[in-house]
Amino acid sequence: MSLPIDLTDLVGTLAACLTTLSFLPQAWLTFKTRDVRGVSLGMYSVFAIGVALWLAYGLLLRAWPIVIANAATLALALAILGMKLRYRRNP
Known part of the structure; x- marks a missing residue:
């Protein structure tokens, strides 16, 4: 009996x-x-760079x-980063 989706794919999809x-x-x-x-x-800067590298990795694979x-x-991390830069108050 075969499941319609592989358990590995299910776990990866849920994690993503x-x-x-x-x-x-x-x-x-x-x-x-x-x-x-x-x-x-x-x-958020370091995280966005890391996610961009994961994106590049996925594209290469x-x-x-x-x-x-x-x-x-x-996209979400850059949106938050953009709001941080736009809405921050300079002393």
Whole structure:
């Protein structure tokens, strides 16, 4: 008996969905409140570079689940990073 989806693909898809969706609450809250005090510029900068590299890795492998998940995550991380730069208050 064969399952319609491989367990490995199921786990990978679920992991990709959850890690990507985890950025939605932060992005929405930041957009809604324009409060970026709790957002680390350094962390989001390094994270965005890392995700961009994962995206490149997925493209090189032609591993479309990796590409799709990291493209979406990169878009959300860059949106949060952009709001951090736009809404921060200079002393």
